[in-house]
Amino acid sequence: MLSRLRHSSCVHVSVLAGLLLLAAPCFAGKHFVMPTPQAARSYPAHDEHPNEGVTVALDPYDMADKASIFSVRYSDVGFVPIFIIVTNDSDQPVSLTEATAQLVTMDRSKISAATEEDIYRRITRPPSTGPSPTPLPWPKKKGGVAKDAQDEILNSRFAARAIEPHSTQSGFMFFDVAGISTPLAGAHFYLNRVLDAKGHELMYFDVPLEKYLSAPTKP
Numbered sequence: 169m170l171s172r173l174r175h176s177s178c179v180h181v182s183v184l185a186g187l188l189l190l191a192a193p194c195f196a197g198k199h200f201v202m203p204t205p206q207a208a209r210s211y212p213a214h215d216e217h218p219n220e221g222v223t224v225a226l227d228p229y230d231m232a233d234k235a236s237i238f239s240v241r242y243s244d245v246g247f248v249p250i251f252i253i254v255t256n257d258s259d260q261p262v263s264l265t266e267a268t269a270q271l272v273t274m275d276r277s278k279i280s281a282a283t284e285e286d287i288y289r290r291i292t293r294p295p296s297t298g299p300s301p302t303p304l305p306w307p308k309k310k311g312g313v314a315k316d317a318q319d320e321i322l323n324s325r326f327a328a329r330a331i332e333p334h335s336t337q338s339g340f341m342f343f344d345v346a347g348i349s350t351p352l353a354g355a356h357f358y359l360n361r362v363l364d365a366k367g368h369e370l371m372y373f374d375v376p377l378e379k380y381l382s383a384p385t386k387p
Contacts, residue, residue, distance in 0.1 A: 205338035208255035212383035221258030246346025256331040274354030
């Protein structure tokens with residue numbers, strides 16, 4: 169009997185060890201892969217300046233299937249990630265070193281793009297009225313935020329300082345929409361202080377989010 173119990177225990181340990189090995193990839197940090205941008209004018213929500221040769225487009229990642237590229241469920245902590253695409257079809261570079269971005273909601277609330285620290289704080293202290301964020305099973309480092317999540321935030325954010333001629337730059341901006349039930353409906357995205365090669369300011373960009381919301385669903 170004792171021999172059988174020992175054998176059974178060994179089998180259970182072996183099975184458990186095998187299950188843990190199989191589950192290990194599930195607990196590994198998810199590697200973020202930036203979406204490949206298309207020309208900005210190909211997105212439904214865009215503002216094209218033909219005379220200046222620059223187009224700005226937005227592609228919100230507000231739906232679960234699109235947001236699955238991230239390891240952090242940003243909607244759970246009150247953020248909407250928006251993929252920003254800027255295409256420069258002119259023969260001169262444009263500068264974004266002084267550019268400012270704002271999401272203006274239908275009720276005229278002005279929301280600036282969140283900083284890395286803003287996102288870190290919200291992940292560790294989510295809105296009390298919203299759902300709790302999905303726990304991240306990775307080693308925590310800075311401010312209680314997992315290292316893989318920090319890397320994701322850093323690597324996904326729009327960081328271009330200039331757009332070279334005939335090229336496209338892209339990345340995500342995260343907007344704090346906690347407490348707003350339909351933040352994109354009737355909203356506009358404004359990009360100001362885009363400068364040409366001589367330091368002259370281009371006309372501001374105004375992208376209505378309704379263009380995204382009303383676009384036909386891709387098959």
